[in-house]
Amino acid sequence: MLNYLLMAGGQQGEGQSNPIIGFLPFIVLIAVFYFFLMRPQMKKQKEHQSMLQNLQRGDRIITTGGIIGSVVGIDEDKIVIKVGTGDGVKLEIAKGFISQKLTGQ
Numbered sequence: 001m002l003n004y005l006l007m008a009g010g011q012q013g014e015g016q017s018n019p020i021i022g023f024l025p026f027i028v029l030i031a032v033f034y035f036f037l038m039r040p041q042m043k044k045q046k047e048h049q050s051m052l053q054n055l056q057r058g059d060r061i062i063t064t065g066g067i068i069g070s071v072v073g074i075d076e077d078k079i080v081i082k083v084g085t086g087d088g089v090k091l092e093i094a095k096g097f098i099s100q101k102l103t104g105q
Contacts (some may be wrong), residue, residue, distance in 0.1 A: 051101055061098050062102060068083070069082055072090060075097055078093060079095055
């Protein structure tokens, strides 16, 4: 009977699985999270930064608040836009609040 218990104890150690297999679902979940959520968001953020850096006078933009205007002046961290027709009204806004650049003026 003692021999049987010793043999059973030896076989139990051989049957254990690789610890990496236990972490495999977490690794797959992190990879899916990265490729479907984080990567597209980082790409969109880079495109937005590029658009902000390439703004020029005369470009038409939309702010996050929905204001549409033409760029009149560009500073380091703010932009002056002209809203309305004729002389219009000039507004100073922070660059971070520019949502998109309009095409097809």
